[in-house]
Each structure stands twice: as structure tokens, then as C-alpha cells.
Amino acid sequence: MNSQDPRTLQLAERLAVVKARIIAAQALVAPSGAAASETGGPTLIVVTKFHPGADVLRLRSLGVADVGENRDQEAAAKSLEVAAAGAAPLRWHFIGQLQKNKAKSVAAYAHSVQSIDRDSLITALANAMARERDFSVRDPLECFIQVDLSEAYADLGNGAGSDAPSLGRGGAAPSDVLKLAEQIAGSPHLRLAGVMAVAPLGQAPAPAFELLAAISARLVAEHPNARGISAGMSHDLEAAMAVGATHLRVGSDILGPRPVVL
Numbered sequence: 001m002n003s004q005d006p007r008t009l010q011l012a013e014r015l016a017v018v019k020a021r022i023i024a025a026q027a028l029v030a031p032s033g034a035a036a037s038e039t040g041g042p043t044l045i046v047v048t049k050f051h052p053g054a055d056v057l058r059l060r061s062l063g064v065a066d067v068g069e070n071r072d073q074e075a076a077a078k079s080l081e082v083a084a085a086g087a088a089p090l091r092w093h094f095i096g097q098l099q100k101n102k103a104k105s106v107a108a109y110a111h112s113v114q115s116i117d118r119d120s121l122i123t124a125l126a127n128a129m130a131r132e133r134d135f136s137v138r139d140p141l142e143c144f145i146q147v148d149l150s151e152a153y154a155d156l157g158n159g160a161g162s163d164a165p166s167l168g169r170g171g172a173a174p175s176d177v178l179k180l181a182e183q184i185a186g187s188p189h190l191r192l193a194g195v196m197a198v199a200p201l202g203q204a205p206a207p208a209f210e211l212l213a214a215i216s217a218r219l220v221a222e223h224p225n226a227r228g229i230s231a232g233m234s235h236d237l238e239a240a241m242a243v244g245a246t247h248l249r250v251g252s253d254i255l256g257p258r259p260v261v262l
Contacts, residue, residue: 005058007054007055007058008058008061008062010256011055011058011059011062011254011255012062014253014254014255014256015046015059015062015064015254017253018044018234018237018250018253018254019044021237021238022041022042022044022237022241022248023041025237025238025241025242026041026042026241028241028242029241029242029244042232042241042245042246042247042248043066043246043247043248044064044066044248044250045066045067045068045093045095045230045247045248045249045250046059046064046066046067046068046250046251046254046255047067047068047069047070047095047233047249047250047251047255048067048068048069048078048251048255049068049069049070049071049074049096049251049258050074050258050259051255051258051259052259053077053078053081053082053085055255056078056081056082056090057082057085057087059254060082060087060088060090061087064090065088065090065091066090066091066093066111067090067091067092067093068092068093068094068095068114068249068251069092069093069094069095069096070094070095070096070097070115071096072094072098072102072105072106075092075094075106075109075110076105076106076108076109079092079109080109091111091112092109092110092111093110093111093112093113093114093247093249094106094110094112094113094114094115095114095115095196095230095249096115097115097117097170098113098115098116098121100120100121100124101124103121103124103125103127103128104128104131104132106125106128107125107128107129107131107132107141108132110141111141111142112141112142112143112144112193113125113141113142113143113144114144114146114196114230114247114249115144115146115170115171115196116143116144116145116146116172116180116184117145117146117170117171117172117180118172118180119179119180119183122143122180122183122184122187122190123183125141125143125190126187126189126190129141129187129189129190130189133189139191140187140188140189140190140191141189141190141191142191142193142228143184143190143191143192143193144193144194144195144196144228144230144247145171145172145177145180145181145184145194145195145196145219146170146171146172146195146196146197146198147171147172147173147174147177147195147196147197147212147215148170148171148172148173148174148197149171149174149197149199149200149208149211149212150200151174151211152207152208152210152211153200153203153207153208156203170198171196171197171198174211174215177195177215177218177219178218178219178222181219181222181223181226185223185226192223192225192226193226193228194216194219194226194227194228194229194230194246195212195215195216195219195226195228195229195230196228196229196230196231196247197209197212197230197231198231198233199231199233199236199239199240204239205236205239205240206239206242209231209232209236209239209240209242209243209245210243212229212231212243213229213243213244216229216244227246228246228247229243229244229245229246229247230245230246230247230248230249231243231245231247231248232245232248232249232250233248233249233250233251234250234251234252234253234254237250
């Protein structure tokens with residue numbers, strides 16, 4: 001595998017296209033003083049789920065420092081594979097729904113968990129990180145609270161009390177965010193980083209991201225360092241950047257279609 005490897009060249013081309021989109025979007029939001037523009041642009045997290053560890057190594061050779069995974073078994077194996085290959089260190093971001101019994105495994109490799117949605121998971125991660133830091137020198141685990149943004153579409157029958165299927169893509173209710181934030185902030189082994197959300201499929205993302213930005217503002221008023229807004233994927237990163245996204249999670253536009261998993 002080298003810089004002339006066809007797959008590496010393909011990834012380089014796709015990565016360049018996505019970075020160009022980010023630069024163009026950043027130019028539009030920079031005058032608004034969005035948080036991302038103040039720090040030199042959003043962090044690009046390349047979501048590598050279902051793609052092989054070899055692709056992660058290719059991305060690392062292209063300068064990618066942040067990758068996202070949503071299944072612990074796959075992420076744990078890839079992190080070991082990449083480390084064994086002697087690649088420069090990566091920041092692994094866990095972005096999928098997480099069960100409490102996986103907290104110990106995730107604590108061993110993750111830089112951040114972006115899908116925190118309940119108090120029991122916070123307790124499990126805090127305990128797992130306490131044990132992990134007994135044996136390794138590492139920073140606290142960055143924690144993003146995932147927020148369900150379905151109430152942004154209440155006019156479509158997705159508000160409180162509706163019998164219609166929710167447009168939400170997982171996460172805590174907006175009213176629970178500050179309570180969860182207090183719990184995270186109370187652990188010396190966790191660092192409250194901000195909020196995360198996934199815009200609903202089949203709907204314009206702007207209402208969801210505007211709600212997320214408002215929730216973020218309320219969070220920052222109580223926790224000034226929790227300025228992270230993880231939002232935006234291949235199809236809606238520009239809409240996320242318009243409201244100040246600090247982290248973008250892009251998979252298919254860089255890696256292409258996911259391999260068939262049998």
C-alpha cells in the first residue's frame with residue numbers, strides 16, 4: 001500500500017472534494033462568528049464503519065486524524081489493527097448507540113463517545129474510564145450528548161403526545177440535556193464536549209440543526225467549555241455548518257458505498 005495505490009488515490013480524490021465543500025461552506029458562515037470558524041474550521045470525522053482497517057491506514061497516510069465507528073466490536077478490532085501497523089495515532093470517535101456492557105471496551109480506545117443519551121451510560125463510562133486511567137496515562141473521555149430533534153418537526157405530527165412515528169434518530173429529549181450535562185461534568189474521568197444529533201431522513205435538515213444550535217447555546221450558558229456541536233454528514237454538512245457545527249461525520253462521500261456485510 002502506497003500513495004499510488006488505486007484505492008488510496010480514490011480516497012484522496014474524494015477527501016479533497018469533501019474538504020473543498022467544507023471550505024466553501026466555511027466561507028459562507030465565517031462572518032457570523034460561528035464557533036467552528038473561530039477554531040480554524042470543523043473537525044472532519046471520517047466514518048469508516050463496515051470498511052476494512054486497510055482503508056483506515058490509507059486515510060491516516062492522507063492526513064486524516066479522526067475516524068468514527070458505530071459498532072464496538074468493529075472499532076476495537078480496527079484500533080488494534082491500526083496500532084499494530086505502526087501508524088501515527090488516531091482519534092477514535094464512537095458515534096453509535098452504546099450498551100452499558102460495552103463501556104469498558106470503548107474506554108480502552110475511544111477519544112470521544114458522541115452518543116450519550118442516558119444517565120446509566122454516563123455512570124458506566126465514568127467507572128470504565130476510572131479503571132482505564134489507573135493503568136494508562138490518558139485524557140478524560142470526551143462526551144457528547146446525543147439529542148433527539150424530532151420536536152423540530154412538531155407541525156408534521158412529531159411533537160409531544162403525537163401518535164405518529166417519530167422522526168427522531170435517537171438521543172435524549174432536549175429537556176434532559178442539562179441534567180445529563182451535570183452528571184458528565186461531575187466526573188473527573190469524563191469531559192463534557194457538547195451535543196450531537198442526526199437530522200431526520202426525508203426532511204429538510206435546517207429546522208433540526210437550528211434546534212440543536214439553540215440547545216447548544218443553553219448548554220454553553222451553563223458549561224462554557226462545552227461548545228462542541230457534532231452534526232452534518234455527507235448529504236447535509238453545509239446545513240450543519242450554517243449553524244456552527246464544530247464536528248462533521250462524513251462516511252459515504254469519502255469511502256463510497258458500504259461493503260456488503262454477511
